[in-house]
Amino acid sequence: MKLFSLKKTFFLIIVLLGLTATSFAISNDALRQQLKLFSETLSYINANYIEVPDQKELIYGAIQGMLSSLDPHSAFMKPETYQDFQTDTRGEFGGLGIQIAVRDRVLTIIAPIEDTPAYEAGLKAGDRIIRVEGETTEGMSVMDAIKVLRGEPGTDVTITIWREGLNVGKDFTITRDIIKVNSVRSKRYGDIGYIRISNFNENTSRELRNELDKLEKKPIQGVVLDLRNNPGGLLSQAIEVASAFIEPGKLIVYTEGRTATRNELSARRFDDKDRDYPMVVLVNQGSASASEIVSGALQDYQRAIVMGTTTFGKASVQTVIPLSDGSGMRLTTAEYFTPKGRAIQDVGIVPDIKVRSGKVVSDESSMDRVSPSAVPEHLMSDSEELDSDNGAPEDDLQLLRALDVLKALNAFGGTYSRN
Known part of the structure; x- marks a missing residue:
């Protein structure tokens, strides 16, 4: 039988x-x-x-093998994994708070999400996950990793990280929690607004609209849009965010694939405000996917200066296909390109001004002191206003440089051109 x-x-x-x-x-x-x-x-x-x-496991394994041989982002999802996948972009889920991808055949952290267990534990963009609970991650797909890393809130999981500069792997024991993602926050540095977007979920555009309304109650002379360690998320939200700063009708991104025709996505009316103040977008190696779409569009139209370090380079389109038994697959079907036709996949967005992360360290005893009378009045007033509201971010060199650039543009009435 x-x-x-x-x-x-x-x-x-x-x-x-x-x-x-x-x-x-x-x-x-x-x-x-x-x-x-x-x-x-x-x-x-x-x-x-x-x-x-087990016949089903044989077929599942064969399908997984086919997909994993294509690229790191195509993957098969068993029914329970496919069901878990549906919760990824809904703003609340259980886990550690990291976005991961396979890079150079190794499970890699794109970025930890702010104010999550992974972020608080000290995990960083670019960390390689080499073991989970002592078991090697060699050959593990992203979907399989997500299934292992997630669990009941309050339970612990130990992951072993290899990081540049470390000679051996380092263990992190992290307590799982419900991840409630508030993706947008803002503050002011004098007349300059600062907007931090940590990821692109279904609430991002609404939260951005609220934060802009708060910032623009008083006049602002520029905005720093911080997309560092933002691993991406929903494409629709990336279009909405770009639309806040780019004229309606302008191309934001397009996709091209082997079989699919070119698909163009353009800016639409975000609200009733026209924003023409100067901008700096901060990016780093943890900025991926939707972050790269937004920063690439703003850079192509010279709407913003992109500053920081080169982004992750994850800009391929995965079509999620449900299968008959409740399983599913993610298949790479196209790639994203910036409005000027620049490829992002495996290349990333190269900043206009490269600034590595770090802190400002100064030795005042060795510096020549400058008399206040020697400083032009318009620069002195900007400096005083900056320091009077939340203080200059001395612990964040990239943000400090972004504020310096915006202050200089406003002080001298200039505009930035990459040509």
Whole structure:
């Protein structure tokens, strides 16, 4: 009876392969030969493996193998994993608070989300996850990693990180929690507004609108848009954020794939305000996907100066396809390009002004002191106003330089051009 069941399963698989081959008009002998090789392997496993194999797991494994051979972002999701995937962009989920990807065949942290267990534990963008609970992550897909890392709130998970500058892996034991993501916050530095977007979820555009309303109650002379360690999220929200600063109708991003026609996404009316103040966008290696779309569009139109370090370079389009048994797959079908046609995938957005992260360290005893009378009045007033409201961010060199650039542009009435 068991042998009959195996033969029946095998027959059905061959029929399905034949139907698939027909539906995709497979006509070359080489591909048919490879399908024959697959059927031979499956037949031999069923007949000779030491134990009766689980047919579903065999097929799942074959599908996963096919997809993982394509690129690091295409993946198969078993039914329970596919169900978990549906919660990823809804603003609240259980876990550690990190976005991950496979880079150079290694599970890599794109960025920790602010005010989450991972962020508080000290995980950083670019960290390589080499073990989870002592088990190697070699060959582990992103979907498999998410399933392992998530769990009941209040439970612990230990991950081993390899980080540049470390000779050995470092263990982090982190307590899982419900991740409630408030993606936008703001503050003022004198007449300059600061907006931090930590990720792009379904609430981002609404939160951005609220924060802009608060900032613009008093006149502002510029805005720093901080997208550092923002791993991305919903494309629709990236378009909304870019639309706040780019004229309606202008191209924000387009996609191109092997079979899909070019798909263009343009700015739309964000609100009833026209914002023409100067901007600086801060990015780093933890800025990915939707962050790169926004910064790339603002850079192409010279709407903002991009400052910091080169971004992650994750800008491929994964189409999520539900399958008949409740499982699903993510298949890379296209890539994103900036309005001027620049590729982002594996390249990233290169900043106009490169500034590495760090703190400002000064030795006042070795510096020549400048008399206040020697400082032009318009510069002195800007400096005093900056320091009087929340203080200059001496612990954040990149933000300090962004504020300096905006102050200089306003002081001398100039505009920035990359040409």
